[in-house]
Amino acid sequence: MKFNIKDVAKRAGVSISTVSRVINSSKPVKPKTKDRVLEAIEELGYRPNAIARSLKVKHTQSIGIMVPDIANQFYPEVVRGIEDVANMYEYTIFLCNTDLDYEKELQYFTELEEKQVDGLIFMGNLISDALAKQMADAGIPVVLIGTQHDEMPSVTIDNAKAAKDAVCHLIQKGHQRIGIITGKMKDPLMGKARLEGYRQALQEAAISWRSELVVEGGYRFKSGYEGARQLLMLDEMPTAIFVASDEMAIGAMRAILEKGLRIPQDIAIMGFDNVDMAGKVYPSLTTIGQPMYEMGAIGTRLLTKYLQGEVVTASQVVLDYELIERESS
């Protein structure tokens, strides 16, 4: 019960080329025959086979998207942004979860390459050399979101500057003893850069660096909780904590609340990301808002430009963030 272009041609009493022409409006067709074709298509419930078409035209109108873990708070929103504009430009998206595993990244890339995706959106940590090489060899346009690479277009925010602003905000609120729960130190953007911002803010305010106030975290709830507990055990507790991700910040809040301390009166908290949850917890979380949806949308728009051969002026776009003041500070 599955028909092809030949079937409709026969039914309409025309050649397959005319059918093709009415499907794609690629060449003028006499209105009358066009109607006959349309009618035949309708009657048979014919659907063109995009696979066959792709084989011929050499593009698939599909793009791959690699993401560490869609179940992780941060990504769904940016994936939504990606999907919306991809859809707008008539692309469908292949979703791949890499778990930040270089092997998996490589393997998925190969799979996507074989499936002839027109382009790729990549999210994750640094791109491994092997992956970079394969991307270059494949000749598939790639845009990075939330990470950078010398030879690839990307959309990011200025993590160091954002972190600095965050800490400055705390300082302006009168805090002098400010703790930090960082990201992973081997992660240059979310880890090191945000710590660097913290350092700069303190320096500008002439607040001396105290190593007991910085604890390394790992982005997830639990490490925020544990990091905060560690900070709370100090003889002199911080009066504010800057936490390098919202999820950790919410873990930190729990640690504080469990101790019977008040937020922000006893300890102020500042997160990073503006994950959906940040505005919903109580007290709500003051944070650095990454424009997640926009990052996805703009990154994809950038990709479509490459795909359509448009000239792109800025290939490494860094977006504005926003300091969102809520109840926790």
Next chain:
Amino acid sequence: MKFNIKDVAKRAGVSISTVSRVINSSKPVKPKTKDRVLEAIEELGYRPNAIARSLKVKHTQSIGIMVPDIANQFYPEVVRGIEDVANMYEYTIFLCNTDLDYEKELQYFTELEEKQVDGLIFMGNLISDALAKQMADAGIPVVLIGTQHDEMPSVTIDNAKAAKDAVCHLIQKGHQRIGIITGKMKDPLMGKARLEGYRQALQEAAISWRSELVVEGGYRFKSGYEGARQLLMLDEMPTAIFVASDEMAIGAMRAILEKGLRIPQDIAIMGFDNVDMAGKVYPSLTTIGQPMYEMGAIGTRLLTKYLQGEVVTASQVVLDYELIERESS
């Protein structure tokens, strides 16, 4: 710089058929020639073209997945489950956000059909007649997750029973005056069924129904917040509220906390879903745990069975839920 099977055949000094045979291990090839072919593949960096292959073999090793909104708390986890087992069975997934819009569902389905997906995972409300018809006509295997249809396989939980258990739990805790913030009343599963569970629990406990204690919500944070405020304005406030989704429950908690009331001492809260956030808010949320990852994984496993022509014994699987008692009750 892109090679095809012909190029490697030439380079290896064999015919394209032998190359095909070594790629697919479909027929024995003399070890020596096999090595030559492998070598040629390696040297050229050849990648088989899956599109061409699909055209010939008539399947694409890809499945579509339609979800209302990936940015909505509930879905990322199930999508992760889907992707994991899809990947295990060598399928890649096309992700589509429908926004619960019948038009969009139809449109996406058509797109997926044209792209020749081997199967489809559908999440959303009731399937519209138009969609059901098109699915049947297309002859593409579909499995439903979180919703049902007479003629289609699905994986769900027993919403009414789960809701009843939830309310019984509240009753056991000594509550007699129990409010409910429901889902949408036009939604049979998450809306009506959960309300029905509430009704049954009250009835069994011989607690009389009071219409001022039931307010209709809409799943999202805001409607939970507003619903709770409405309940809190009653002359006799409820001592417990059963909320038909975690996100609403968290909105309800805010309304309560803002009034200076304590959870669970003044008002107990019970949610539904066990979204990631439920265990992270403070106080943490007692809720009905839907096995989201498993729903995705099992649904996809079911789909692969259809795709591989295996016999399936149970096509409408209803999974167990779990009452997760935390701090809010």
Next chain:
DNA sequence: TTGTAAGCGTTATCAA
């Protein structure tokens, strides 16, 4: 304005 036919990169049948 329409039709014929070559070709996209594979797999699979058939013969050798």
Next chain:
DNA sequence: TTGATAACGCTTACAA
């Protein structure tokens, strides 16, 4: 164990 060759369903010169 291998090689020629006809599909798969479409688009696109080129001819008519």
